[in-house]
Amino acid sequence: MRYPQLVEHLASGPIVVYVLMKTNCIDEWKRCVGPPNVAFARTYHPLTLRAIYGLDPETSAAANGFHGSDSRLAAHKEILFFFPYSDLDDTLNLDVMMDFIQNVMMPVINKGFGELYKENPDDPLRWFANWIMHNNPNKSESDARK
Structure with missing residues (x-):
């Protein structure tokens, strides 16, 4: 293709x-x-x-x-x-990746799972995907207003 x-x-x-x-x-x-x-x-x-x-x-x-x-x-x-x-x-830096996963990704994912549990939506995968998009810690100010 x-x-x-x-x-x-x-x-x-x-x-x-x-x-x-x-x-x-x-x-x-x-x-x-x-x-x-x-x-x-x-x-x-x-x-x-x-x-x-x-x-x-x-x-x-x-x-x-x-x-x-x-x-x-x-x-x-x-x-x-x-x-x-x-x-x-192109270089793999395992320490940097693990630090990012532990300090940036996991807190957001854990908070999302907590919210998911409280909300108990009919479509948990779609709900969680939307929650992640709206709670992205790397989102710019203009993205946050959308």
Whole structure:
């Protein structure tokens, strides 16, 4: 799928975007998601994410449910598309990552889970996703007013 078609496809409905970073990440993610053809994935790689969650290939040729960059250059471009203010650094610094997870992410996630428990919504995943968006500690002042 070419880049403009990929962007159009990814923007055609709700999406969740992650940036994964680890040694050999691209190849490992490809193994997890499986081949892009859902029918082929279901036949020959039935335990991959596309085989399990991809849409029926009879009705949707493109909706395999997952995307993974095919190179570091493509990953860099795609990350900057979704996160334009990212400072991309190719080095893995486990101490910095763990500090960020422990001191920034976990307090927000724990507070969200507490609120989720109190609220007990019918659709907890969607509720939590919305709560995270509205309680993002990195959100700018203008984003907070929206």
